[in-house]
Amino acid sequence: MRTLFADKCAGCHGDRMQGGRAGSLLDDTWMYGGSDDKVLESIREGRADAGMPSFKASLxxxxxxxxxxxxxxxxxxxxxxxxxxxxxxxxxxxxxxKQTFRIETLTEAVETPWGLAFLPDGRLLITERPGRLRILDKGKLSEPVAGIPAVWTRQDGGLFDVEVHPKYAQNGWIYLAYAEPRETNRSMTTIIRGRIKDNRWVDQEYIYRAPDELFTQINFHYGLRFIFDREGHLFYSLGDHGKPESAQDLSQPTGKIHRVNDDGTIPKDNPFVSRAAALGSIWSYGHRNPEGFSFAPNGTLWATEHGPSGGDEVNIIQKGRNYGWPVISWGLMDSGLPTETTAKPGMEQPVAHWEPSPGIAPVLFYNGSKYPAWKGNVLLGFMGHEELRRLTVNGTRVGKQEVLFKGLGRVRDFVLGPDGLLYAALANPGPQLSSTTQGRVVRLVPVQ
Ligand code: HEC
Ligand SMILES: [Ca+2]
Known part of the structure; x- marks a missing residue:
């Protein structure tokens, strides 16, 4: 794309689009309209009166x-x-x-916090990507829980989400996911459960562990967000792990959203259980790297995923459906070109998508009473663009968007506390996209 721009456009608009003989394309002022359709019209049809040639024939x-x-x-x-x-x-x-709130910092002593989960007694579990699990108890942060497996920490690798079994009071299970290291610098996402006794990880069991050939030297798109549904099924996301075409291959676990029983076995009503050569745990496929889940009040599952360059998505996840990656996308592929088309029969469209990519991770359907004016809205956390956003939704349609705050760090996760307040994990932006940095856990306290 850059070469194409250099060849066909830079002569008039400047090699960095900053403007030359013709105007800047970066300053957000548009003589002919700035919507996608209008900009495309300028490029295709040209603006003859102003001296912008038509590129209909050559592009x-x-x-x-x-x-x-x-x-x-x-x-x-x-x-x-x-x-x-x-x-x-x-x-x-x-x-x-619609709501005034105070951002209250609960701890700043965490590094790249990744996942948050409350225990029923109000203690908060926090994973730090470099491989630590800690417990925040009445403002006091514990030492790292001892006995957690070693994690692979290069680039996006590390300790990922944490989730608490819906029947924790009876069974004490806590779920963790991490990039498991193997020899020759390989890794793959692994899911375990265990219990915490005297700040020590005990009774560990594997919930998901890939065959050795799926451990690779690629250190990105691990997924792994968790959510339990009301029946106690565990949903988890696996990113494409750098192999986009695997997202369309039902014999591969990557690029999928999976649904398993709480012990990792496969529910009989999963969509592909009776298809030969398909993995029974798959619930939906064609995903790039989903990192956020939330159930709407009507029980539908919403998920976010990171697009390539542009094309971050929010999807409503339905059993057995194909969400298109890497065949359709709203972003620019690694080749520098967009996909041939953005829609195809048999492939689901996102309910919303963003260009360029804000880095959407957490999503939360808010249905509580502490921020009454937000009831029924969807909250989204952006990492790259460092925002907390509120979306109004009507069924499956996304309406107005509001930025609630911006520039306080990468918003990686949020959960509702037992007090009904919103808790968020933030991390300072680092020199590189994947840098490990100081982070914090905050809560939003409503102010009248
Ligand atoms: C021969 C010079 C020339 C070339 C080559 C050219 N443009 Fe333009 N373009 C113009 C002029 C002149 C305008 C009128 C407004 C201005 O000055 O920005 C314009 C306007 C536009 C606009 C509308 C801007 C607005 O404010 O609404 C877009 C979008 C645009 N060009 C994109 C491109 C792209 C993409 C290419 C390469 C495929 C390209 N142009 C190649 C001269 C050129
Ligand atoms: Ca998609």
Whole structure:
């Protein structure tokens, strides 16, 4: 795409799109309209009166859409972090359209916090990606729980989500996922459960462990978010682990959302149990790297996933359905081109998608009473764009979006506490996308 821009556009719009003989494509002022359709129209049809040639004959639709995505991505990069980020409102009061709240820091002594889960007694489990599990108890952070398996920590590897069994009071089970290391620098996502006794991990059992040939030297797209449904099934996500085509292959676990019983066995009513050569644990497929789950009040499962360059998605996950990756996507593929088409029969469309990629991870259907004006809304956490967003939804349609806060760090996870308040895991942005950095756990305390 960059070469295409250099060949066909840079002569007039400047090699970094900043403007030359013709105007800047980055400044967010549009003579002919800034919607996707209008920008595509400018490129295809040209703007003869202004001296913008038509590229209808010399660019395919896919190339035109690729240039649009490139313009969007460059515009966001050019904007950088807005000036307001210099003075974060951490521990200050934030006024938003419908709710004022105070962001209260509970701990800053965590490194790249990844997953949060409350025990029924109000203690909060926190995973740190470098491989530690800690417990926050009335403001006091425990020493790391001893006896957790060693984790692979290169790039995106590490300790991932933590979840508490819905019947924890009876059985004490806690679920953890991590990048398991193997010889020759290989790793793969593994799921275990165990109990914590005297701050020590005991009674460990494997819930999911891939065959050795699936351990690879690729250190990204591990997935792994958890959620339990009301019947006690465990859903977990596995990213494509750097093998996009595996997301369409039902004999491969990567690029899927899985559903298992609490002990890792396969429920009889899973969609592919009776199909030969398909993995029975698969619930849905065609996913790139899902990292957020939430159930809507009507019981439907919503999931987020990271797109390639652009095309981050929110999907409603239905049994046995195909969510398209890597055949359809709204983003730019590694090749620099978009996919041939963004929609195909037999492949689900996201309910919402974002270009360029904000890095969507957590999603939460809010149905509580502590922030009454947000009831029925969806909250989304962005990592790259460091935002907490509120979306109004009507059934499966996404309406207005509001940024609740921005620039306080990468929003990796959030959960509702037993007190009904929203708790979030934030991490400072690092020099690289995957850097391990200092993080914090905060809660949003409503202010009248
Ligand atoms: C011969 C010079 C020339 C070339 C080559 C050219 N443009 Fe333009 N383009 C213009 C001029 C002049 C305008 C009018 C407005 C301005 O100055 O930005 C324009 C306008 C546009 C607009 C609308 C901007 C707005 O404010 O609404 C877009 C989008 C655009 N160009 C994209 C492209 C892309 C993508 C390419 C390469 C495929 C390209 N242009 C190649 C001269 C050129
Ligand atoms: Ca998709």
């Amino acid at each position: 395919s639709d896919v190339e035109a859409r690729g240039l649009l995505l490139l313009i969007r991505t460059n515009a966001t990069q050019a904007k950088g972090r807005p000036a307001t980020l210099a003075t974060p409102v951490m521990d200050g009061v934030v006024k938003t359209a």
